[in-house]
Amino acid sequence: MNLQKLISQIPLIAIYGNENTEINTIQFDSRQVREGDVFVATQGTQVDGHTFIEKAIEAGAKAIVCEKLPENLLAHITYLHTPDSAEALGIMASNFYDNPSRKLRLVGVTGTNGKTTNVTLLYKLFRGLGYRVGMLSTVENLINDKVLPATHTTPDALQLNALLAQMVQESSQFAFMEASSHAIVQRRIAGLHYTGAVFTNISHDHLDFHKTFENYIKAKKKLFDDLPASAFALSNFDDKRGSIMLQNTQARKYSFALKYPADFKAKILDNTLQGLLMDFEGTQVWCRLIGEFNAYNLLSVYATAILLGEEKERILPVLSELYAAKGRFEQITDKFGRVGIVDYAHTPDALENVLKTIQDLRKPHQKVITIVGAGGNRDATKRPAMAQIACKYSDSVVLTSDNPRFEDPIAILADMQKGVPITQRKKVLVIENRKEAITKACEMAQNEDIILLAGKGHETYQEIQGVKYEFDDKKILTEMMNS
Ligand SMILES: CC(=O)N[C@H]1[C@@H](OP(=O)(O)OP(=O)(O)OC[C@H]2O[C@@H](n3ccc(=O)[nH]c3=O)[C@H](O)[C@@H]2O)O[C@H](CO)[C@@H](O)[C@@H]1O[C@H](C)C(=O)N[C@@H](C)C(=O)N[C@H](CCC(=O)O)C(=O)O
Ligand SMILES: Nc1ncnc2c1ncn2[C@@H]1O[C@H](COP(=O)(O)OP(=O)(O)OP(=O)(O)O)[C@@H](O)[C@H]1O
Numbered sequence: 499m500n501l502q503k504l505i506s507q508i509p510l511i512a513i514y515g516n517e518n519t520e521i522n523t524i525q526f527d528s529r530q531v532r533e534g535d536v537f538v539a540t541q542g543t544q545v546d547g548h549t550f551i552e553k554a555i556e557a558g559a560k561a562i563v564c565e566k567l568p569e570n571l572l573a574h575i576t577y578l579h580t581p582d583s584a585e586a587l588g589i590m591a592s593n594f595y596d597n598p599s600r601k602l603r604l605v606g607v608t609g610t611n612g613k614t615t616n617v618t619l620l621y622k623l624f625r626g627l628g629y630r631v632g633m634l635s636t637v638e639n640l641i642n643d644k645v646l647p648a649t650h651t652t653p654d655a656l657q658l659n660a661l662l663a664q665m666v667q668e669s670s671q672f673a674f675m676e677a678s679s680h681a682i683v684q685r686r687i688a689g690l691h692y693t694g695a696v697f698t699n700i701s702h703d704h705l706d707f708h709k710t711f712e713n714y715i716k717a718k719k720k721l722f723d724d725l726p727a728s729a730f731a732l733s734n735f736d737d738k739r740g741s742i743m744l745q746n747t748q749a750r751k752y753s754f755a756l757k758y759p760a761d762f763k764a765k766i767l768d769n770t771l772q773g774l775l776m777d778f779e780g781t782q783v784w785c786r787l788i789g790e791f792n793a794y795n796l797l798s799v800y801a802t803a804i805l806l807g808e809e810k811e812r813i814l815p816v817l818s819e820l821y822a823a824k825g826r827f828e829q830i831t832d833k834f835g836r837v838g839i840v841d842y843a844h845t846p847d848a849l850e851n852v853l854k855t856i857q858d859l860r861k862p863h864q865k866v867i868t869i870v871g872a873g874g875n876r877d878a879t880k881r882p883a884m885a886q887i888a889c890k891y892s893d894s895v896v897l898t899s900d901n902p903r904f905e906d907p908i909a910i911l912a913d914m915q916k917g918v919p920i921t922q923r924k925k926v927l928v929i930e931n932r933k934e935a936i937t938k939a940c941e942m943a944q945n946e947d948i949i950l951l952a953g954k955g956h957e958t959y960q961e962i963q964g965v966k967y968e969f970d971d972k973k974i975l976t977e978m979m980n981s
């Protein structure tokens with residue numbers, strides 16, 4: 499591809515060397531560079547990509563995109579000096595794949611919780627309505643029912659645009675993607691053309707990366723700030739920060755809410771462990787998802803479909819048939835009538851929502867046993883908060899490991915225990931090994947009791963010291979409940 503075409507629209511300070519040259523492909527990792535590539539040096543969280551410019555040239559890079567120019571510029575190399583390499587990378591990735599997001603109706607969903615649920619429901623809804631559709635999510639990427647594995651909630655700019663290009667090639671009309679706050683800040687999504695964006699909610703998470711809650715809010719807001727005037731911006735107005743998201747956008751602004759006034763409203767008529775009976779603007783619909791938090795997800799999905807031009811009469815029958823995404827409030831029952839629930843609640847807010855739902859919907863004699871951990875090398879402030887919430891809404895709690903990564907699992911558990919009120923200590927067990935923790939909870943559970951296994955949802959591994967060991971919460975809980 500011609501370099502001049504590739505760099506169209508990127509922020510530039512200056513160009514040194516020949517920009518009218520053919521390049522092979524784009525790389526942001528020097529270890530992947532081959533003859534004729536352009537290497538984009540970005541400031542990372544671990545290392546500064548600029549320190550690998552020389553290595554990239556040795557490996558054959560003929561052009562370099564960077565924020566800091568090397569001292570000695572080589573005559574046969576083209577240097578593109580940019581104020582923002584990550585932004586440049588996103589735009590170049592989009593150009594490289596011929597701007598696939600412009601050939602799709604692309605909707606981005608952001609928020610602390612509910613992104614995967616929203617994009618999964620949107621994907622299934624639009625498939626059910628007869629369209630060809632793509633989806634990018636934490637659980638998996640899908641193109642017209644073909645499953646492609648996902649490594650991130652939002653892939654890096656090159657993979658992201660390659661996937662969108664594949665969707666275009668396979669004649670998809672719609673694409674629904676999660677926009678994580680990391681991806682927004684790291685500009686993985688720069689250069690994308692959105693038809694619409696959705697805000698689900700915001701609560702404490704990822705402060706290891708964003709440092710302050712204000713920065714985290716700003717990260718989510720940037721998705722809306724950057725929308726074109728042709729797009730729609732849909733926000734949850736029951737969330738305290740819902741209106742902030744829409745403050746500076748040029749897009750058409752819409753709100754949804756169950757409680758406050760909003761453009762799209764719905765009511766919960768009945769809330770049970772089998773599903774929700776909801777009223778969408780005068781029409782009653784039975785839905786298979788559980789809990790008030792899912793009523794929000796169903797409402798935002800409904801509103802998004804309307805904003806994409808679908809009719810209520812076509813949307814609601816399909817919506818009513820949909821199940822939750824993998825590992826989101828998945829229920830298992832055994833011969834004793836005990837209920838196991840596997841859920842991906844890995845933030846204090848999500849855990850509180852799920853446990854409140856269980857408390858509201860359980861029968862008085864059903865005890866609640868919660869098994870929960872907190873991830874290593876992730877926001878440590880959520881650890882005591884999650885333990886405290888688990889205690890508040892459960893009869894017994896088993897604290898255990900959830901992807902300790904490079905941290906000491908015992909130290910993570912000690913952080914969690916700091917959140918256990920003295921008066922509640924008696925109901926808490928600490929069992930580091932997750933399988934043993936599940937076994938113990940199953941031993942404790944009496945007839946019809948409820949076991950909530952939180953935090954890992956669809957994940958099929960336990961990540962310890964950089965190694966992902968096979969571990970499937972649903973499989974193990976099912977085995978233990980039936981043994
Ligand atoms: C913290 C974070 O987001 N890290 C992501 C980031 O890596 P980084 O900034 O740490 O990279 P780095 O190691 O410092 O390297 C900087 C640059 O030098 C380059 N390099 C490095 C070494 C070398 O020899 N040569 C070289 O050129 C690297 O390729 C990189 O371009 O950019 C990488 C490439 O895109 C990502 O793979 C990586 O995701 C890591 C693995 C990760 O775990 N990310 C999580 C936290 C994440 O992104 N999660 C969100 C979801 C969060 C949510 O729940 O909302 C997601 O979207 O998945
Ligand atoms: N609208 C919501 N409000 C609050 N909590 C929710 C909502 N939807 C889902 N949850 C809770 O959050 C958990 C994660 O849901 P989901 O996977 O849809 O979120 P996510 O935003 O994609 O998470 P991630 O940031 O890890 O990608 C669920 O298992 C449930 O406990």
Ligand SMILES: N[C@H](CCC[C@H](N)C(=O)O)C(=O)O
Nearest residue numbers: 844872873876900901953954
């Ligand atoms: N996308 C989230 C997922 C967390 C899931 C939980 N199981 C953990 O490992 O902390 C993250 O990467 O922070």
Ligand SMILES: [Mg+2]
Nearest residue numbers: 613614636651
């Ligand atoms: Mg997700």
